[in-house]
Amino acid sequence: MKRIVAWFVVLAVIAGMGVPALANIGIMPMNINVSRFVTELTFDGTTANCEGLVQGLSGTTNVTATYTLLRKEVSGAYTTVKTWSNQSVSGTTLRFFETYTVTKGYTYRLTCSAKVTRNGTTETLNNWVEAKA
Secondary structure, three states: OHHHHHHHHHHHHHHHHHHHHHHHOOOOOOOOOEEEEEEEEEEEOOEEEEEEEEEEOOOEEEEEEEEEEEEEOOOOOEEEEEEEEEEEEOOOEEEEEEEEEOOOOOEEEEEEEEEEEEOOEEEEEEEEEEEEO
16 A cells, blocks of 8 residues: 555656656657757857757658747746747758847747658647756
């Protein structure tokens, strides 16, 4: 009986973590069309370096993505400061790199919404990363 209760507690703790908590420790959901999906945000003074990589598996014919840079306000809400829409490539790999001037002291979030088409199936992916300038 004690073992059953112990397993129940372990499962309850894991379930309570939620997907965002798991994503922060490097666990990603299984993707059917993608081998790599990376979004990175670094700062050099007041310059935000916004980077991304969406790499489809063999047979990928199209990759599109929209990247959005958001600033976290004092209230906790996010304000869009820049969007790079319709980044696309006919082929397997989309690489993204842009810079943007930001205000030091704020936390910024770079999001990516991507679509990967492989063997006639389109998969939608979403990813984000945060860093403080």
